[in-house]
Amino acid sequence: MVDKSDTIVDSKEQRYDFFFYGTLCVPAVLTRVLGHKCDGLTFQDALLPNYTRHCVKGESYPAIIDREKTNISASRGDVLTSEEVNVRGTLVKGLTYKDVHLLDIYEGVEYLRDKLPVQALSPPSDVSSLAQAISDPTSRYLNQVQSSEEGKEKEGGVDVGMTEAWTYIWAEGLDKLEAKIWSFEDYMKAKESSWRNLPEDYFTDVERQQAIKAEPGFSGEEGSSSAVGTDDPNADGEESKILGRTAEGYPDFGRGMKKHWGFADDYVNLNHGSYGSPPKIIIEKMRKLSDQIESNPDKFMRRSWLPILNKVRQQVSEMIGARTEEVVMVPNTTHGVNTVLMNMEWNEGDIIVIYSSTYGAVGQMVKCICDRNPQIRMEIIDDVFPCTHKEIIEQSEEVLSRYNQVAKPNYTGLSKPTGVRADERVRAVVVDAIASNPGVIYPWEDIVRLCKKYGAMSVVDAAHAIGQIEVDVKKSDCDFWVSNCHKWLHSHRGGAVLYVPIRNQYLVRSSFPTSAGYESTRYPTQGINRPWQFVEQYQWTGTMDWAPFFSVNDAIEFRKSIGGEKRIMQYCHTLAVQGGKRLRKKWGTEVMDTPKGELTAAMVNVRLPHVPDPKDLEDQFKQMRYFEDKCFEGNTFVAAFRHGGKWWARFSAQVWNDLDDFDYAADIIEKICIGLKNGEYLDKPLEEDIVEEEIREMPTKDS
Known part of the structure; x- marks a missing residue:
């Protein structure tokens, strides 16, 4: 059934049509992403008019933009061919809401989903009887594209002709795309492979632990396997x-x-987790930097500090899978969580959810926010360990579903909760990546996905994460994430990384304290054109000792040197x-x-x-x-x-x-x-x- 609305809803009966133009053209890839055999879906050769398909810089996958943007970004003088201004792909009909959820994870935040007119070029076929052009999309591009006359002959056939379908269009800046038109042939030549032999990392977004499930907390095994296997209660340490x-x-x-x-x-x-322990070489290099600062404080504070700070941000962003412009440094995790929550504008009926094991200072902070905003309140999920990740997910979903409706997909990526009742809804969930006491791993990535499901903001207290567990904030797609570098990363006390994705930076207008980099829309700085920028809020919050922050660079290098x-x-x-x-x-x-x-x-x-x-x-x-x-x-x-x-x-x-x-x-x-x-x-x-x-x-x- 073709969806005629402009939204996608959580309905067992509703079905959706999609136009795919890259890796998802391959049925084997689609099967792997969706986690089922594609029974009940139909496939058609199709064309998306007035769009062009481009190479993403530094990547092998493509992106599409409309003709207007193509003209803006074009750098070559030749005229585009008719094939290039009409994107060839596959029209897939019959996808469920659950399928859409997994497709969104796979495509990520770089793409925006939109409903566009599509021309079907062939009759529909199911997965068991696919034509060569559908089962092997490269054949469509190795052969001549059908003539316009042939297309006209098919017009008016069974399910052939113009229709509407959802597709993923490029949402990032045009500077991240090459002017070159992307093609299957070029991909094959570059990779010396076909679409049947895709790199494994194409699937990591949907195949990591529990992401391929229908929804977090609904099904699957309890928890995840430890690297050391199942536990024997009578075993001694070996x-x-x-x-x-x-x-x-x-x-x-x-x-x-x-x-x-x-x-x-x-x-x-045996208590490294509380305050961290910097190696001697980190302390020595920090003291050396302090001596350098004191040799000419004015030069350092006016000229030298910023390139070093930017290098810290760049190195840390690479470690956690973020973009450099999404990462800033703050004194510690508590400071970072405070900065996020204090910046948010709270509405009457908003609820902030925390857990009974939430770090004490963070819990007190949430109480303070509720005291300052008496129209909102907090709710504590009481978790008693040992308990499974599945139980924590179920507890979390029980609270979220009690107050919030399932959110309609919002492809700006912004969280927009709708309450079961009009007068209250969960606005934010503060969840640990690894709690302090008890020192246990939380299923924080699953909690983030639950927050998306119910339209709540996810604030991840990752104080113990960086250096202790592998992290990819883009794959988890959390709304905010803060982690101490002076704990498990071995930098000097104190310093923490605050990650705020670009989509949410408008919510965190000021650092704490407000810095000289703040720019008011109501009282703009006279005489200069200085737009507000997130990173600039954290470059100078007052005179401080930069040496602990800058020790992060040396700590990362030390860790590389030992393995x-x-x-x-x-x-x-x-x-x-x-x-x-x-x-x-x-x-x-x-x-x-x-x-x-x-x-x-x-x-x-x-x-x-x-x-x-x-x-x-x-x-x-x-x-x-x-x-x-x-x-x-x-x-x-x-x-x-x-x-x-x-x-x-x-x-x-x-x-x-x-x-x-x-x-x-x-x-x-x-x-x-x-x-x-x-x-x-x-x-x-x-x-x-x-x-x-x-x-x-x-x-x-x-x-």
């Missing part, structure tokens, strides 16, 4: 299962790496997994994870033995203080916390750690826990500054 310890041409990971850090010889650091991101992540993850198993066996307790290991990255959470339940919050603070003091005495430290009515400890694995570091800490901590059981902590008074310090470390809601 040295042989720690991967990445050695690599040819690079130093061995383990205790020998401590020479690169300034730790005391007898200090066993690179994948090796570091592999070692830290597998060491955390095996260390957790070692502790569980020693203590006879449990690891906070699912059978498939989907919660653990480089931080592992293990339930503490022997510790009694606190009588009240004051008693809990006393227990915590005793635990920390005894860790200091034992020359080690791990982060203890209370969750789900139990005491846990979070262990951070790093390249300087060995498995026997977990053994050392296990013995120290078990003695501490026995002391807690015997009430030794009760002898110390609880001072006011101690209460304030312990509150600072608590999550939003101590489950």
